[in-house]
Amino acid sequence: MGNLYGYIRVSTRDQNEDRQVLALKELSIPEKNLFIDKQSGKDFERPQYRKMVRKLKKDDLLYIKSIDRLGRNYAEILEQWRMLTKDKDIDIVVLDMPLLDTRRGKDLMGTFLSDIVLQVLSFVAENERTNIRQRQAEGIAAAKAKGIRFGRVPKPLPENFHAVYQRWKSGEITGTAAAKECGMPLSSFRYRAEIYEKAKLS
Secondary structure, three states: OOOEEEEEEEOOOOOOOHHHHHHHHOOOOOHHHEEEEEOOOOOOOOHHHHHHHHHOOOOOEEEEOOHHHHOOOHHHHHHHHHHHHHHOOOEEEEOOOOOOEOOOOOOHHHHHHHHHHHHHHHHHHHHHHHHHHHHHHHHHHHHHHOOOOOOOOOOOOOOOHHHHHHHHHOOOOOHHHHHHHHOOOHHHHHHHHHHHHHHHHO
């Protein structure tokens, strides 16, 4: 038997990986063989994952807590799984799904069952990612409809903005001159003037 490895992934730097770390440490995996990525599972361009794959050798055993920790892209999960088990010739154990243990059922039926479970779980992982994105988009749209703004809070208008705006609007000064007097780029002045005008009309 080869070496034991563990792969851990959390979607953001704010998320805590302790639960996954504890589950894998109980399996006596050496600390140096635990690889942790803190980024989205949309693809496999993750530094620690790539580093781990380079280290894996024939007969090594890789543990992951759940299939969505490997990734959330259906086609790529299947591709990576086959690359690891066929090209690298390692075994994989998914702790939350005992059926996904390539050490068992090396016969045709075992492989068939494992493939079915893998395809279903990979589909579920990607579907969940799609649903999350849809819920986020719907949430943002609903918030915008309520007038909630996103992004940086705009700087307050300079005290002379109203007077400068009136002179610019009447054609007394150019947009460039108006922007200079307000201490902002021309594009910013035009943008703020447009918002200012809409606010006056509403």
